[in-house]
Amino acid sequence: MSFQPQIRIPATYLRGGTSKGVFFRLQDLPEVAQRPGPARDKLLLRVIGSPDPYGKQIDGMGGATSSTSKTVIVAASSRLDHDVDYLFGQVSVDSAFVDWSGNCGNLSAAVGPFAIANGLLPPGRIPENGLCTVRIWQANIGKTIVAHVPITDGMVQETGDFELDGVTFPAAEVQLEFLDPAEGDDGGGAMFPTGRLVDDLEVPGVGTFKATLINAGIPTIFVNATDIGYTGAELQDAINGDAKALVRFELIRVHGAMKMELIRDPGEALKRQHTPKIAFVAQPSDYVASSGKAVKAEEVDLLVRALSMGKLHHAMMGTAAVAIATAAAIPGTLVNIAAGGGTRQAVRFGHPSGTLRVGAHAEQIDGQWKVTKALMGRSARVLMEGWVRVPGDSF
Known part of the structure; x- marks a missing residue:
C-alpha cells in the first residue's frame, strides 16, 4: 500500500463580502506552484476539494458553491504605485478546472486586511488608528483597486456595526474603489x-x-x-x-x-x-x-x-x-x-x-x-489561519 505524507502550507481562510476563500502569500506556496501552470492549478484544486462528482467538496476547504470555492494569492507588488498584487482563482466544484479569467469583487475586500496582517505592507504605512489605504493591483484583469481598511490599536479592525445583506453578522466596513473599471483586456x-x-x-x-x-x-x-x-x-x-x-x-x-x-x-x-x-x-x-x-x-x-x-x-x-x-x-x-x-x-x-x-x-x-471609478462598501473577517494540508503527490 502506497503512503504519501501530507505537506502543510501557510494559509488563511477569510470571508470577504458574501464570499469565502483560502488566501496564500505567494512566497509561502511550494516553489513549483509559485508560477502559473498545471502544478499550481492541481494544488489549488486539492486544497479546495475539487473535482468532486458528489458536488460537496467534503475532502477540501470548499463549500460546494461558487461563493465558497475560491482561492487568492497575494504578493508584495513590483509596481512602484501599488502595495500588493492580487490573483484570484475560481475553482470549479465538479471539474478539474481553475478559472483565472476574472476578479472576485467580494474577496477584494479581504485582500487589504490580509496584506496588512501578513506583513506585505511596510509598518510605517499602517496608522495606529484610522484608515490604512492599500493600493491593490488586480492581476487577473490588470486593474487597480483601492481598499480603505479600518485600523484600531495598530491592527486590522474586523468587528463593527456595518451590516451587509447576505452576511449574517455585522463587521467593520472596508470601502473599495475600483479605478477605471471598464475591462481593457477583452x-x-x-x-x-x-x-x-x-x-x-x-x-x-x-x-x-x-x-x-x-x-x-x-x-x-x-x-x-x-x-x-x-x-x-x-x-x-x-x-x-x-x-x-x-x-x-x-x-x-x-x-x-x-x-x-x-x-x-x-x-x-x-x-x-x-x-x-x-x-x-x-x-x-x-x-x-x-x-x-x-x-x-x-x-x-x-x-x-x-x-x-x-x-x-x-x-x-x-x-x-x-x-x-x-x-x-x-x-x-x-x-x-x-x-x-x-x-x-x-x-x-x-x-x-x-x-x-x-x-x-x-x-x-x-x-x-468613461467610468473613472466604482465604489462599494464590503466587510472582511479572518475565519481561520494556520496551514492547509494536502497529499504531497497531489500536484
Missing part, C-alpha cells in the same frame, strides 16, 4: 464591445433578447427579466432547481460571450466559466429576501439577479455589482432604464439576500463613455 478593450448600449442578442433555439453587454468590473450580459419569463424577484431555488432554466441561461451566456468577442465558438465557454456573468434586471417590486426580510419596492431603484458558475448567486458578486453601478450610471442601458433612467451616480438594488448600494462616476468624452 472585447476589443471597449466598455461596450459592440459599440452599442443595447443589442439584439440572438440565441439559436432560445430566442432573441435585448441585452446590454458591458466590460466593467467583470464582463457582464444584462437582459430584462420579463423578456425571459421572470419578475426579477426570484430567489435561488426558483432558478437553481430548474435544470432547463440553467441550460437556457448558459446558452444565453455563451452567445453573449461570442458577441462580446470573449470566445470564438461555444466550446470555448467550457474553459471560461467565471466570465462573462449573466444577470437579469427589473423595475422595483416588493419581495421577501432569502432571510425572510421584506424588501419594499420604494427601498430600491431596481432588482437584479445574477448567475455565477452556472447557478443563481445567493446575493451579488462584487464584480457584477461594479458592472451594475457602471451600467446604471450610463443613460440608455437596460440597467439604467430599469432604475428609472436619467443621470445617476449611485443605485440601490435588490438581490436575493436583500439590498446593496453601489456608485460609479461616469462621463462622456468625445462620444465615448
Whole structure:
C-alpha cells in the first residue's frame, strides 16, 4: 500500500463580502506552484476539494458553491504605485478546472486586511488608528483597486456595526474603489464591445433578447427579466432547481460571450466559466429576501439577479455589482432604464439576500463613455489561519 505524507502550507481562510476563500502569500506556496501552470492549478484544486462528482467538496476547504470555492494569492507588488498584487482563482466544484479569467469583487475586500496582517505592507504605512489605504493591483484583469481598511490599536479592525445583506453578522466596513473599471483586456478593450448600449442578442433555439453587454468590473450580459419569463424577484431555488432554466441561461451566456468577442465558438465557454456573468434586471417590486426580510419596492431603484458558475448567486458578486453601478450610471442601458433612467451616480438594488448600494462616476468624452471609478462598501473577517494540508503527490 502506497503512503504519501501530507505537506502543510501557510494559509488563511477569510470571508470577504458574501464570499469565502483560502488566501496564500505567494512566497509561502511550494516553489513549483509559485508560477502559473498545471502544478499550481492541481494544488489549488486539492486544497479546495475539487473535482468532486458528489458536488460537496467534503475532502477540501470548499463549500460546494461558487461563493465558497475560491482561492487568492497575494504578493508584495513590483509596481512602484501599488502595495500588493492580487490573483484570484475560481475553482470549479465538479471539474478539474481553475478559472483565472476574472476578479472576485467580494474577496477584494479581504485582500487589504490580509496584506496588512501578513506583513506585505511596510509598518510605517499602517496608522495606529484610522484608515490604512492599500493600493491593490488586480492581476487577473490588470486593474487597480483601492481598499480603505479600518485600523484600531495598530491592527486590522474586523468587528463593527456595518451590516451587509447576505452576511449574517455585522463587521467593520472596508470601502473599495475600483479605478477605471471598464475591462481593457477583452472585447476589443471597449466598455461596450459592440459599440452599442443595447443589442439584439440572438440565441439559436432560445430566442432573441435585448441585452446590454458591458466590460466593467467583470464582463457582464444584462437582459430584462420579463423578456425571459421572470419578475426579477426570484430567489435561488426558483432558478437553481430548474435544470432547463440553467441550460437556457448558459446558452444565453455563451452567445453573449461570442458577441462580446470573449470566445470564438461555444466550446470555448467550457474553459471560461467565471466570465462573462449573466444577470437579469427589473423595475422595483416588493419581495421577501432569502432571510425572510421584506424588501419594499420604494427601498430600491431596481432588482437584479445574477448567475455565477452556472447557478443563481445567493446575493451579488462584487464584480457584477461594479458592472451594475457602471451600467446604471450610463443613460440608455437596460440597467439604467430599469432604475428609472436619467443621470445617476449611485443605485440601490435588490438581490436575493436583500439590498446593496453601489456608485460609479461616469462621463462622456468625445462620444465615448468613461467610468473613472466604482465604489462599494464590503466587510472582511479572518475565519481561520494556520496551514492547509494536502497529499504531497497531489500536484
